Every structure is written in structure tokens, then in C-alpha cells.
Amino acid sequence: MTSSTPPKAKQPRPVQTWHFARRTPGFLTDLQKEHGDVFGIHFQKRPWTIVAHPDAVKQVFTAPTSALRAGSGNEILGPPLGQHSLLLLDGAEHMRQRRMLLPSFHGEKLALQKAAMERVAEQQVALMPRGTPFALRPRMQSIALEVIMEVVLGTAATGVQHDTLSKAVEDLLEWLMVPRRLITTGMLGPKHPVVKWMFRSVLQPLDQGLYALIAERRLATDLDERDDILSMMLLARDEEGNPMSDAEVRDELVTLIVAGHETTSTALSWAFERLSRDPAGLARLEAESHTDATEWSDAVAKEALRLRPVLDFVVRAVHEPIEIAGYNFVPGDIVTPCIKLVHMREDIYPDAEAFKPERWLDTKPGTYTWIPFGGGTRRCIGLSFAMAEMDVVLRAVARSAHVEPVGDEEHAVSRFITSSPSRGGEVLIPA
Numbered sequence: 001m002t003s004s005t006p007p008k009a010k011q012p013r014p015v016q017t018w019h020f021a022r023r024t025p026g027f028l029t030d031l032q033k034e035h036g037d038v039f040g041i042h043f044q045k046r047p048w049t050i051v052a053h054p055d056a057v058k059q060v061f062t063a064p065t066s067a068l069r070a071g072s073g074n075e076i077l078g079p080p081l082g083q084h085s086l087l088l089l090d091g092a093e094h095m096r097q098r099r100m101l102l103p104s105f106h107g108e109k110l111a112l113q114k115a116a117m118e119r120v121a122e123q124q125v126a127l128m129p130r131g132t133p134f135a136l137r138p139r140m141q142s143i144a145l146e147v148i149m150e151v152v153l154g155t156a157a158t159g160v161q162h163d164t165l166s167k168a169v170e171d172l173l174e175w176l177m178v179p180r181r182l183i184t185t186g187m188l189g190p191k192h193p194v195v196k197w198m199f200r201s202v203l204q205p206l207d208q209g210l211y212a213l214i215a216e217r218r219l220a221t222d223l224d225e226r227d228d229i230l231s232m233m234l235l236a237r238d239e240e241g242n243p244m245s246d247a248e249v250r251d252e253l254v255t256l257i258v259a260g261h262e263t264t265s266t267a268l269s270w271a272f273e274r275l276s277r278d279p280a281g282l283a284r285l286e287a288e289s290h291t292d293a294t295e296w297s298d299a300v301a302k303e304a305l306r307l308r309p310v311l312d313f314v315v316r317a318v319h320e321p322i323e324i325a326g327y328n329f330v331p332g333d334i335v336t337p338c339i340k341l342v343h344m345r346e347d348i349y350p351d352a353e354a355f356k357p358e359r360w361l362d363t364k365p366g367t368y369t370w371i372p373f374g375g376g377t378r379r380c381i382g383l384s385f386a387m388a389e390m391d392v393v394l395r396a397v398a399r400s401a402h403v404e405p406v407g408d409e410e411h412a413v414s415r416f417i418t419s420s421p422s423r424g425g426e427v428l429i430p431a
């Protein structure tokens, strides 16, 4: 083993925090130019080591889970998601929960879930304004929230409960999007009493609604006939035959709802922000949307996720000494494969700044070079769900509306941990 540690950004911590939280263009690429593909930044309680080379990303994604842990790396998400969240767990406990959730994302379930996506997308596209500019992100968010609530909770038919829970989720999301809340949580740490106090009132209505729904659903006699993920969670048993507790179910529900709709709606907003500025690519999607083919919509989704990934990083906390890219890491260090920097590598993606869906027509995404959903044993559990939803919504919009760009290209702004288009993906659909 070598004994070196990676080079580090030199600016003071508050300056790094500011640039990081604001997604200052060029902040990370400039550091990469100065220091290479592995370098340190310090903006949270603990410094991060950014990893921007696919070989090093492979080392991170294939490292033993005893050495690199995603759960403790994601601890900033603890206050809203809860300690049992799949995103927060590690080791055997993570595998136990992941095994119980995986059946909900199997292929045959996806066919049913796609039907819900199609219905919701058609309804929402019909409601989009004609002849006046509007931001797509809130519209995409309505689609993704409605889809995830229906698929996860199965509450479509029960009006008041559905509306109350949707409102509580929307309120939580909007509350989280205020940058100072992320900064405070990052600087103080998620277990700090001030942070706990900050979150208490915004979580209360959501928790109340979810625990009531869980109690009600536990009494249902038709659980095994229902297709929603909540019912599947209540039926799931671990290897010792134990069911999930109410607190575990609550935390996984919030995880799936939050992780499953803000991400997908942001990805869709970026896809249209890019595609509306690519007339030939848009025309091709419009033509394809009237057929059964999905080759181009799939390529558009992949390219949007490459060029404008929703999350810039995935995070791993070091728990045992490990060497990555020739550097030594010790317990307490944080290693973060940088999705954004890997996706902008000219050696992998020639003309990397350009939006070119055709890159994907004959090329499969590489495990360590196309990483919008992370990787290894922690790869996003909702990958197929998200890709299916992007496909359905891209096609539904293109089938009945022609989206034109409004104003200049949009840059990325921070919405909690996501990178979102600065004006929400503004478009015009001619009257």
C-alpha cells in the first residue's frame, strides 16, 4: 500500500460550502483540472474525496461492504427518511430490507405500474397550458408524485387520505429544498438536537397520515390480492419469518416516495430542457411516439441522465482501511464517486458537453461509466421503474404536444440533494 492521501481543494471551508450548495458552474471541473481525478473537498462535517475516474469508481462499487458503507455515508438523509430507511442501512440489515423490497420491483409488477404511469401521464399532459410559457418541473412532479403514491400506497381510490398524504409529501419536499436546511444539517450533523427540532413539525402530518394508513391496511383481508407496495411490504417476511415493524414500513414508504418522485421528475424536466433545444431529436421523438418503438425515447432518457444527472454524487463512508486509486483511506473518511465528472469525460464521451441521444442507439451504458443510479449492491432499486416512467412520460408529451424552448439554456441549481434546471425546464406549447 502507498501512504499518500489525495490532494485537497485549498479554499476555506465556508467558500467550498457556498460553491457546493450553489452548484457553482466549473467548481468541480476546475478542481479536477488542478488536482486530477481524485481530490478532496471540505464542506460538510467531514471532508469528502471526489472520485472521477471509472477505474476508481469500479474499486468503490465493488469494495466489500465491511469497508465502504453507503448507509452511514447517506446519514444526512436520516432526519426525513428515518433510521430504518434502505438508504441509511448497511450490512446484513440493509440486505434484509432490500430483499424484502425487491419483489415489488420485479418485471411483472412493472407492467402493472406502467399502466398507472400511462393513465396519469395522459391526464396531466392534457392539463398543460397552451400558448403561454410554463415550467415543466412542477407538472412532472405532479405526474411522478401521483404515480408513486398510487404504486406505493395504493391510495388512488380513497380521496381524502390520498390528498392529505400527497400534500404532506409536497410540503416536506418544498421545505427540504431551502438550501440553508441542507447546509445546517450538513454542518451540524443529522443527529444534532437543533436539526431534530427543525424537522419535527414538518414531519408530523406525514407521519400521522402514514401510521394511520399502515394500521388500516394491516386490517385488510385482501392483502395478497393487492398490487401496491405497502401491501407487499406488510406481507413480506425475512429469512427468520419476521414481518416488518410499523416504523420500518413508515421509513421505507417515505424513502420510496421521496427517492422515487423528486428524482424522476427532475430527470424528465432536464430531458425536455435539452430536447426542446434539439429540433431534430424532438421531431424524432414525436414521430416515434405514435409507434410502439421505444428506441429513441430510451436513448433520450439515457443521454439526459448522462449530461444532466439528477444527483451529482453517491456517497460511501470508509469503515475499514482501504486503498483506492493508489491512495490510502481510513475509517472516518468519505469517498464519493462523482456522477457528473465521470459523465463529462471526453475520453469516454467525445463531445461530452453536447446532447446526443444517438450515442446510445448501438451502445449499452457501461457499469462504471454511466452511473446516474449509482452502483454495486447499492444501485438504485427503482432504476427500471424510473426508466419506464421516463419513457412513458416522454412519449405521452411528444404524442400530443410540441414543446418549444423558452429563453436561454438553463443551468443547474440545487434542490436539496438534487440538481434541477434553474427555471424548472421552461417551455411553450403553441396554442
Ligand code: HEM
Residues within 6 Å of the ligand: 070, 086, 087, 088, 098, 255, 256, 259, 260, 261, 263, 264, 267, 310, 311, 313, 314, 315, 372, 373, 374, 375, 376, 377, 378, 379, 380, 381, 382, 383, 385, 386
Ligand atoms: C431518474 C430517477 C432516479 C435516479 C436518478 C435515482 C438515483 C439513485 C441513486 C444515485 C441512488 C444511490 C445509489 C448508490 O449509492 O450507489 C439511488 C438509490 C435508491 N433509489 Fe433511486 N433514483 C431514481 C429513481 C428512483 C425510484 C423511482 C425509486 C423508487 C420507486 C428509487 C428508490 C431508491 C432507493 C430505495 C435507493 C436506495 C437503494 C439502496 O441503498 O439499496 N429511486 N437512486
